[in-house]
Amino acid sequence: MTAALAINLLMLAVGVVGGLITGSLAVLADAGHVLSDVGSIGLGLMAAALAARQASSRRTFGLQRSEVLAALLNGLALVAIGVLVIVAAIGRFGDPPEIEGWGVLGIGVFGLAGNLAATWVLARGDRTDINLEGVLRHSVADALGSLAVVGSGAVILLTGWVAVDPIASVAVALLILASSLRLVREPMDVLMEAAPAGLDVDALARAVCGIRGVTSVHDLHVWTVTPGFVALAAHVVVEPRVDRDAARREIEYLLRDRYGIEHTTLQMEEQAEEGALLQIENGLSDGVSASEQEPG
Numbered sequence: 001m002t003a004a005l006a007i008n009l010l011m012l013a014v015g016v017v018g019g020l021i022t023g024s025l026a027v028l029a030d031a032g033h034v035l036s037d038v039g040s041i042g043l044g045l046m047a048a049a050l051a052a053r054q055a056s057s058r059r060t061f062g063l064q065r066s067e068v069l070a071a072l073l074n075g076l077a078l079v080a081i082g083v084l085v086i087v088a089a090i091g092r093f094g095d096p097p098e099i100e101g102w103g104v105l106g107i108g109v110f111g112l113a114g115n116l117a118a119t120w121v122l123a124r125g126d127r128t129d130i131n132l133e134g135v136l137r138h139s140v141a142d143a144l145g146s147l148a149v150v151g152s153g154a155v156i157l158l159t160g161w162v163a164v165d166p167i168a169s170v171a172v173a174l175l176i177l178a179s180s181l182r183l184v185r186e187p188m189d190v191l192m193e194a195a196p197a198g199l200d201v202d203a204l205a206r207a208v209c210g211i212r213g214v215t216s217v218h219d220l221h222v223w224t225v226t227p228g229f230v231a232l233a234a235h236v237v238v239e240p241r242v243d244r245d246a247a248r249r250e251i252e253y254l255l256r257d258r259y260g261i262e263h264t265t266l267q268m269e270e271q272a273e274e275g276a277l278l279q280i281e282n283g284l285s286d287g288v289s290a291s292e293q294e295p296g
Helices: 002-022 025-051 066-093 101-123 130-159 164-191 201-209 244-259 274-293
Strands: 214-226 229-238 263-270
Touching: 002 025, 002 101, 002 130, 025 066, 025 101, 025 130, 025 164, 066 130, 066 164, 101 130, 130 164, 164 214, 201 214, 201 244, 229 244, 244 263
Parallel strands: 229 263
Antiparallel strands: 214 229
């Protein structure tokens, strides 16, 4: 991310200066997206540093979810930038300004090369890290935005049709909005403690009940503390006289081997025998009858 940050700072400087010189909204829109990349990478680096801190007695999971919050903020920033670009583009459709086609084309090519380099660097990282994935999606959307700028400059040079600039700007904005969907949805799922995507919790419960001696599972919860760190808690009911420690170890092995869940909290409960259950019910019934006979 540090290498990608250096590339994006250079592209931001070229984009802002070039957009002001050429008068192209598409170039400025792309520069705005690059600015969001600079912010997202800086935020991502800070979040990664916070997530590496040791847990404390108050924050027993540490600050690992700082990366999730960073990804959510990046997604919301992309939504805001996309909306602002669309509003600015709509205002240009009625009165498009004169635009320097060669300048737009040159800046677009430079931005495309820079974005491809940054994307290549980021794609070599850990793709399961939602923080890194957020920065990578910014970079991919930037590369597509630069491609739209290149197309806009080429059309202006060949035809002189300057209305293509706000059209390209809207295309860039739509790409920005599309790339923001996952960055908003996935962090929200983590913060709302939803089950990890792709995990069938009902099938997991059936697999646990398939272990010898296990009769049922209840209060089953599966959630993501931070991407790559899935936790599970459940109450497991076993048959009478079953070795609960052995059953628990077998369940832990199943969860780790089949589902990749290593952080588990299992409360083992023994199913009451029918005779004992009947005796308890009769005792409760006798107690009610006795209390009813007591004077008011």
